Amino acid sequence: MSDELLKLRNEIDRLDEEILARLSERARCAQRVGEIKRGVMYYRPEREAQVLRRLAELNPGPLSPDAVKTIFREVMSACLGLEQPLRVAYLGPAGTFSESASRKHFGSAPNFMAMAAIDDVFRAVEAGNADYGVVPVENSTEGAVGGTLDLLLANPLKVCGEVRLRIHQQLMSRADGIGAARRVYSHAQSLAQCHEWLNRNLPHLPRIPVASNAEAARMASEDPESCAIAGEAAAQLYGLNILAPNIEDDPNNTTRFLVIADHDAGPSGQDRTSLVFSAPNRPGAIHGLLEPMARHGVDMTKLQSRPARSGLWEYVFYADINGHRDDPEVAAALAELNDRAAFVKVIGSYPVAAI
Numbered sequence: 001m002s003d004e005l006l007k008l009r010n011e012i013d014r015l016d017e018e019i020l021a022r023l024s025e026r027a028r029c030a031q032r033v034g035e036i037k038r039g040v041m042y043y044r045p046e047r048e049a050q051v052l053r054r055l056a057e058l059n060p061g062p063l064s065p066d067a068v069k070t071i072f073r074e075v076m077s078a079c080l081g082l083e084q085p086l087r088v089a090y091l092g093p094a095g096t097f098s099e100s101a102s103r104k105h106f107g108s109a110p111n112f113m114a115m116a117a118i119d120d121v122f123r124a125v126e127a128g129n130a131d132y133g134v135v136p137v138e139n140s141t142e143g144a145v146g147g148t149l150d151l152l153l154a155n156p157l158k159v160c161g162e163v164r165l166r167i168h169q170q171l172m173s174r175a176d177g178i179g180a181a182r183r184v185y186s187h188a189q190s191l192a193q194c195h196e197w198l199n200r201n202l203p204h205l206p207r208i209p210v211a212s213n214a215e216a217a218r219m220a221s222e223d224p225e226s227c228a229i230a231g232e233a234a235a236q237l238y239g240l241n242i243l244a245p246n247i248e249d250d251p252n253n254t255t256r257f258l259v260i261a262d263h264d265a266g267p268s269g270q271d272r273t274s275l276v277f278s279a280p281n282r283p284g285a286i287h288g289l290l291e292p293m294a295r296h297g298v299d300m301t302k303l304q305s306r307p308a309r310s311g312l313w314e315y316v317f318y319a320d321i322n323g324h325r326d327d328p329e330v331a332a333a334l335a336e337l338n339d340r341a342a343f344v345k346v347i348g349s350y351p352v353a354a355i
């Protein structure tokens with residue numbers, strides 16, 4: 001080994017020891033915070049978002065801001081895990097994008113619980129069997145997840161966070177090549193997201209929709225003549241070879257997930273508020289409801305209508321606005337909306353996804 005290499009490795013060893021000593025010091029601080037907070041919810045999404053944003057801003061390089069955030073995400077997760085590990089329910093089975101979103105948001109320390117359906121995630125949190133739930137709410141190509149919107153309206157739970165996950169679809173199989181493939185399994189939405197790639201590359205193979213991407217990967221793991229389209233996590237879980245990476249037609253394909261709990265989050269300085277309201281069925285009603293938002297300078301980032309379960313051709317509106325419900329302009333706009341709308345429910349204020 002050259003002298004230069006030896007010297008660098010010694011330097012890296014010394015730095016690692018220093019980092020480890022500092023991490024231990026940090027973990028002891030977090031433990032003391034835990035003692036002070038006894039009986040109060042220990043996990044604070046607004047504080048975690050502030051920590052990640054601050055470090056990304058301070059980052060002197062050469063690590064990318066995303067790399068810095070990923071590392072500190074795990075550091076905080078491990079510190080939090082020193083207390084009671086969080087229980088996080090997600091839309092399963094294991095290996096789905098919902099699991100990846102849960103890990104992206106909470107790091108790897110919590111106990112993750114795979115649920116069979118979105119309403120099971122809500123039920124687990126409501127019953128106190130899980131502290132948090134992670135559910136998909138919209139996809140940039142496929143649109144809203146109606147089931148989640150309906151449950152947010154009907155359920156007393158709050159939103160305390162959001163996760164944005166870039167969705168990369170992988171073609172995978174037990175076999176080493178595509179030659180032996182006779183069929184492709186995936187969730188219908190993923191088949192749709194890779195429609196053009198499949199038309200170009202595997203036009204003759206039947207596409208078989210199944211309950212989830214992870215289920216597709218499981219089925220492919222039992223039969224070398226079957227391929228699956230799923231995320232990388234599913235390939236790892238079932239020991240499959242990735243035959244073609246990133247085959248989604250839209251390279252910006254992103255899914256947004258919400259984190260649900262029995263509380264929302266405090267202000268972090270960069271927040272979003274989700275609400276749902278109904279509008280009376282007369283001309284100009286929606287305009288009248290939205291006017292206070294514009295007057296108070298509140299930005300609306302999403303407005304989506306959905307048929308109300310109450311009657312034919314009645315609609316409820318789901319809106320996301322920038323700011324926390326405690327910010328003065330947001331509070332003023334919401335108070336006026338409350339006076340004008342037949343029904344308003346603030347589903348929660350939470351930090352804009354920091355990672």
Ligand SMILES: C=C(O[C@@H]1C=C(C(=O)O)C=C[C@H]1O)C(=O)O
Nearest residue numbers: 030033042043044047048076079
């Ligand atoms: C340490 C705290 O509690 C938890 C741990 C955090 C951390 O490790 O930085 C941040 C927020 C909380 O989830 C705190 O509130 O400061």
